[in-house]
Amino acid sequence: MACARPSILHVDMDAFYASVxxxxxxxxxxxxxxxxxxxxxxxxxxxASYEARAFGVHSAMPxxxxxxxxxxxxxxxxxxxxxxxxxxxxxEIFRSFTPQVEPLSLDEAFLDxxxxxxxxxxxxxxxxAIRARILKETALVASVGIAPSKFLAKLASDLDKPNGFRxxxxxxxxxxxxxxxxxxxxxxxxxxxxxxxxxxxxxxxxLAGLERGEVVRRFGASGVWIHDLAHGIDPRRVNPHRExxxxxxxxxxxxxxxxxxxxxxxxxxxxxxxxxxxRGRGLRGRTVTLKVRYSDFKTRTRTRTLELPxxxxxxxxxxxxxxxxxxxxxxxxxxxVQVSQxxxxxxxxxxxxxxxQLTPTRSxxxxxxxxxxxxxxxxxxxxxxxxxxxxxxxxxxxLGRPALxxxxxxxxxxxxxxGAEPADSEED
Amino acid sequence: xxxxxxxEKLREGLAITNGVIPTRSTKAVLENVCLxxxxxxxxxxxxxxxxxxxxxxxxxxxxxxxxxxIPSRVALDFVRDLSGETVTxxxxxxxxxxxxxxxxxxxxxxxxxxxxxxxxxxxxxQLPLQGGILxxxxxxxxxxxxxxxxxxxxxxxxxxxxxxxxxxxGTDGRRLALSSTPVDAGKGEWxxxxxxxxxxxxxxxxxxxxLDTIHLDLGEHQIGMQTQNAEIFARLIDGExxxxxxxxxxxxxxxxxxxxxxxxxxxRLVANVTGEDARAVKFKLKKKELELFGQSIGRGEATxxxxxxxxxxxxxxxxxxxxxxxxxxxxxxxTVRLEFKDRTSPGKFTLGENFVxxxxxxxxxx
Numbered sequence: 135m136a137c138a139r140p141s142i143l144h145v146d147m148d149a150f151y152a153s154v155x156x157x158x159x160x161x162x163x164x165x166x167x168x169x170x171x172x173x174x175x176x177x178x179x180x181x182a183s184y185e186a187r188a189f190g191v192h193s194a195m196p197x198x199x200x201x202x203x204x205x206x207x208x209x210x211x212x213x214x215x216x217x218x219x220x221x222x223x224x225x226e227i228f229r230s231f232t233p234q235v236e237p238l239s240l241d242e243a244f245l246d247x248x249x250x251x252x253x254x255x256x257x258x259x260x261x262x263a264i265r266a267r268i269l270k271e272t273a274l275v276a277s278v279g280i281a282p283s284k285f286l287a288k289l290a291s292d293l294d295k296p297n298g299f300r301x302x303x304x305x306x307x308x309x310x311x312x313x314x315x316x317x318x319x320x321x322x323x324x325x326x327x328x329x330x331x332x333x334x335x336x337x338x339x340x341l342a343g344l345e346r347g348e349v350v351r352r353f354g355a356s357g358v359w360i361h362d363l364a365h366g367i368d369p370r371r372v373n374p375h376r377e378x379x380x381x382x383x384x385x386x387x388x389x390x391x392x393x394x395x396x397x398x399x400x401x402x403x404x405x406x407x408x409x410x411x412x413r414g415r416g417l418r419g420r421t422v423t424l425k426v427r428y429s430d431f432k433t434r435t436r437t438r439t440l441e442l443p444x445x446x447x448x449x450x451x452x453x454x455x456x457x458x459x460x461x462x463x464x465x466x467x468x469x470x471v472q473v474s475q476x477x478x479x480x481x482x483x484x485x486x487x488x489x490x491q492l493t494p495t496r497s498x499x500x501x502x503x504x505x506x507x508x509x510x511x512x513x514x515x516x517x518x519x520x521x522x523x524x525x526x527x528x529x530x531x532x533l534g535r536p537a538l539x540x541x542x543x544x545x546x547x548x549x550x551x552x553g554a555e556p557a558d559s560e561e562d
Numbered sequence: 563x564x565x566x567x568x569x570e571k572l573r574e575g576l577a578i579t580n581g582v583i584p585t586r587s588t589k590a591v592l593e594n595v596c597l598x599x600x601x602x603x604x605x606x607x608x609x610x611x612x613x614x615x616x617x618x619x620x621x622x623x624x625x626x627x628x629x630x631x632i633p634s635r636v637a638l639d640f641v642r643d644l645s646g647e648t649v650t651x652x653x654x655x656x657x658x659x660x661x662x663x664x665x666x667x668x669x670x671x672x673x674x675x676x677x678x679x680x681x682x683x684x685x686x687x688q689l690p691l692q693g694g695i696l697x698x699x700x701x702x703x704x705x706x707x708x709x710x711x712x713x714x715x716x717x718x719x720x721x722x723x724x725x726x727x728x729x730x731x732g733t734d735g736r737r738l739a740l741s742s743t744p745v746d747a748g749k750g751e752w753x754x755x756x757x758x759x760x761x762x763x764x765x766x767x768x769x770x771x772x773l774d775t776i777h778l779d780l781g782e783h784q785i786g787m788q789t790q791n792a793e794i795f796a797r798l799i800d801g802e803x804x805x806x807x808x809x810x811x812x813x814x815x816x817x818x819x820x821x822x823x824x825x826x827x828x829x830r831l832v833a834n835v836t837g838e839d840a841r842a843v844k845f846k847l848k849k850k851e852l853e854l855f856g857q858s859i860g861r862g863e864a865t866x867x868x869x870x871x872x873x874x875x876x877x878x879x880x881x882x883x884x885x886x887x888x889x890x891x892x893x894x895x896x897t898v899r900l901e902f903k904d905r906t907s908p909g910k911f912t913l914g915e916n917f918v919x920x921x922x923x924x925x926x927x928x
Binding site for chain 1: 924
């Protein structure tokens with residue numbers, strides 16, 4: 135059961151990517167600003183300002199459709215470096231109040247402030263203070279929801295958006311939940327909603343009124359879950375140590391690509407990027423998964439588990455490119471690579487005697503030498519990249535290509551597709 | 563069947579066959595031992611279909627030749643606890659009576675025709691070898707063989723005869739033990755075989771006198787060994803053994819010689835403080851000193867120092883202490899030599915004249 139006093143905060147930035155853009159370029163203020171891939175290249179909207187939303191534009195909508203709804207919208211290619219920087223600042227603010235912070239993505243997090251009252255005041259005080267500090271320190275606007283459970287807190291932050299501040303007290307749970315459409319329940323998607331509507335269930339109150347046994351009979355295990363939520367029951371705790379399970383990158387192309395060389399080059403750039411991301415997080419992974427989607431939307435994945443975990447781009451690429459050869463050829467609409475079975479780089483690795491015999495092209499000595507050297511070289515290259523930008527050092531094969539994330543120069547060089555977004559953040 | 567035999571000899575025979583006989587098998591008949599009395603010998607046969615053993619007890623008095631198939635475990639336990647010097651085994655009305663003095667038991671028997679056929683040793687070409695040498699080679703390699711599931715071929719010990727040299731190799735992919743001995747292979751040609759570790763250990767078990775000569779027969783699907791009074795067959799592992807020769811380091815810059823006993827002691831000392839899941843002890847080499855360093859997050863750290871003879875430049879390398887201790891336990895000499903190139907290359911421990919042990923280091927990111 136949720137505890138009586140609301141102590142869980144859900145803080146959600148309003149139109150985060152778009153707001154960062156407007157903040158950094160005030161001439162955009164008041165205009166319908168969208169961040170996403172270009173309409174010509176099957177791009178989708180990653181974020182839309184509230185001015186754009188007024189036209190019916192929302193995130194995950196194909197850019198072409200957004201353009202029809204809002205012909206005057208300002209479309210910007212995503213610049214994740216700046217979003218990440220802003221995100222880092224915001225997370226720091228959260229952590230200055232409590233260590234119990236569970237980030238959900240770049241721009242939202244759960245906080246549990248139980249036990250912080252004597253230090254920082256009530257949950258409401260903290261909520262106000264956080265919003266004020268975010269505004270002051272990043273010039274961005276956040277919505278805050280405060281409730282006794284995660285589900286209700288997230289719901290609350292959404293109710294008064296933008297610039298919202300909403301508290302759901304224990305005694306207000308029923309009256310707040312009952313009139314909401316069932317789709318607001320976390321876990322009720324399009325299909326479940328359709329089935330619920332057929333049962334005459336339109337609102338959360340309707341669902342809560344159903345007999346539990348019946349919901350379970352019809353929806354199985356997820357029935358237990360949605361019925362609990364409909365009653366405001368959400369036992370999940372805020373987990374600051376939620377570990378990343380995987381890290382990857384995928385991208386939908388503006389036009390289908392069938393040239394194997396072109397695909398390999400793209401794959402190399404993804405692997406470099408994923409490796410950089412893993413290194414930045416102090417992680418390395420053991421399992422590499424390649425994902426391809428054909429023009430007919432058929433999706434295939436191939437996976438290989440390494441003997442030794444890695445976070446080096448070239449090693450990831452050597453595996454991923456082999457996997458690419460193992461999928462049926464054909465024009466690809468999407469290509470992606472993902473690394474899972476992650477572990478901390480400080481974890482010692484027991485070496486394997488016969489690793490080289492699994493990669494027969496090189497002798498053991500050569501392989502270890504190159505791996506060792508590659509590691510040292512990568513460390514130095516990463517330093518340069520952090521100081522002079524992501525493109526300061528890159529593999530020769532990638533020279534002259536636009537960056538995957540971040541921009542080569544401000545406000546131009548839009549990447550194809552929806553922007554290469556790290557696959558572990560929001561994704562459809 | 564009716565046989566009189568020495569109790570201790572019978573117990574020893576039953577103990578050996580029982581080492582092969584499964585305690586629980588989908589084929590219940592395999593849980594039995596097959597006794598066959600002929601002329602003046604009693605033969606005990608056991609098998610789990612992977613490894614089979616025939617054990618012969620001489621100097622028995624056979625009053626009535628014939629077979630008897632009886633529950634192995636029970637027979638062994640009963641014979642072990644009997645107190646008389648002589649035991650009588652006798653089948654009567656489908657049961658087998660084990661009697662010594664006034665004490666006896668009556669065991670149910672199984673139809674001998676149901677018992678699987680176990681081969682006999684009759685190889686055309688055999689490799690003669692001193693029993694003690696085989697035991698030594700097995701002991702020096704089997705500890706490194708793989709135990710956890712995974713690479714199937716590594717669950718066995720490679721046995722290869724080349725250039726009048728018998729070589730055995732055991733490895734689990736992280737360490738590798740290689741031991742060899744000169745043999746007179748004659749003109750015979752033997753392809754390398756992979757013998758399951760269980761079979762190898764049983765081979766050693768039946769070698770009662772290390773000076774006795776034994777004979778090996780390397781077949782296509784099984785390996786056989788004959789001793790004075792036992793024949794053992796083990797089904798070979800059908801798989802590809804890793805190319806072990808390629809991973810034995812040859813050009814090592816760092817080389818140190820240490821007192822085996824002292825290194826064992828110091829390493830054990832430091833290993834006490836290392837973590838459970840990622841055990842690593844750093845070997846730091848400076849001039850004439852070896853520093854051993856181990857730590858575990860949340861528990862602390864430990865350091866030990868010892869004098870060593872060392873050539874090369876100051877270097878460090880980390881190993882799983884359990885692996886190194888396994889090797890030191892089997893070390894033949896008073897001193898042990900460790901050679902390695904750098905912290906990511908395999909370390910080569912020389913543990914005896916023809917006995918090397920290669921251990922892959924643990925790499926820890928700075």
